[in-house]
Amino acid sequence: MAITDTFRIDLPDNWHEVPIEPDDFRRHVLGIFDEAEWRSVPPVERRRVELFVERVVADLRRADARFASVLLENVAESEAGAGDGGLVVAGVTVAIMSREQLGSEVPLTAEVMHMAMSSTDDRPKDETQSRTRTTNIEPPAIIELPVGRVVRLVRLMERGGPKDVSRFFTETYLVPMPDDFERLLMVQFATPQVEDARPYSDLFAAVARTLHCYRVGEPTTL
Secondary structure, three states: OOOEEEEEOOOOOOOEEOOOOHHHHHHHHHOOOOHHHHHOOOHHHHHHHHHHHHHHHHHHHHOOEEEEEEEEEEEOHHHHOOOOOEEEEEEEEEEEEEHHHHOOOOOOOHHHHHHHHHOOOOOOOOOOOOOEEEEEEEEEEEEEEOOEEEEEEEEEEEEEEOOEEEEEEEEEEEEEOOOOOOEEEEEEEEEOOHHHHHHHHHHHHHHHOOOEEEEOOOOOOO
16 A cells, blocks of 8 residues: 655745744744844834744644744735735644544544544633643534645633633644555644634635645655
């Protein structure tokens, strides 16, 4: 059986591929802007970017990450239209998870992952148990992409206490690896700009459709 050993995902030119080592990721992303550019960013927005970076760093420490990319731009009002200027912030990470890592006794098919995600209680937990709360914006769904049948999760993540909450819109695609279903590709998009979730979701969905998995020996265009 030919085993899938790599993947491709196409991103717009204004996205930055960044290191997946957590400390290098933090340094690289915050270095996209120089000090003069950061001075033009309101402190509240800069803090939101910093919290977003720390959120992605936490994910990179937990997952077997293979790829990360970030969109970070300061769009001038003259470019975006009156009143619409400001930061554009988003990121994507790609990780590979094995059946053993996930503690599954059955193959990682789309149906299995959908059942597991649908049975997960996403209600906010007591603050003494966890400072992270995850809420499904849409029910977990199996969808068809060019890469195959995948599970899509659309969620709101909140971290922190009642007086200091950071919120992130996330869209995750769980992609069974097309070999023996022993592994899955987890493609997770996120933005701290939850007020603009719809256009970001459209962007994330368009990028997800470019995902392609390659088997050993299969010609690639990487």
